Amino acid sequence: MSQADADLLNQLGGMDGVRHVVDDMYVRVLADPELTHFFDGVAMEKLSRMQTEFIASMTSGDIQYTGADLTKVHAGRGITGAHFSRFCGHLTDAMEAKQVSSHAIDQVLGKLAMYSDKITGSSNVDG
Numbered sequence: 001m002s003q004a005d006a007d008l009l010n011q012l013g014g015m016d017g018v019r020h021v022v023d024d025m026y027v028r029v030l031a032d033p034e035l036t037h038f039f040d041g042v043a044m045e046k047l048s049r050m051q052t053e054f055i056a057s058m059t060s061g062d063i064q065y066t067g068a069d070l071t072k073v074h075a076g077r078g079i080t081g082a083h084f085s086r087f088c089g090h091l092t093d094a095m096e097a098k099q100v101s102s103h104a105i106d107q108v109l110g111k112l113a114m115y116s117d118k119i120t121g122s123s124n125v126d127g
């Protein structure tokens with residue numbers, strides 16, 4: 001792990017910072033008419049806790065994500081690349097509101113992009 005990776009969680013403000021970003025992000029996501037329906041009937045407190053852990057695990061090698069398998073949780077929900085992009089936009093806005101540096105935001109989004117196929121159920125396979 002590079003020093004930049006080791007420091008990324010700290011750049012987000014540690015676990016408390018990530019928790020605040022996630023809470024703000026979900027306020028934005030639930031207000032988005034293109035995304036809110038994906039969260040009907042979802043226990044948002046638990047989801048926020050798991051999302052905080054997931055983002056923290058992406059930004060620190062010392063934290064393990066213990067939540068459900070991303071592919072299984074998102075399968076059959078009709079989540080497209082456009083939905084994923086909107087979600088990432090709300091995450092970006094929440095990080096910017098917490099004054100996370102643009103470099104750290106880019107790193108987080110780059111790491112999150114590696115999971116897009118698990119969320120959308122699509123893959124980039126030439127064939």
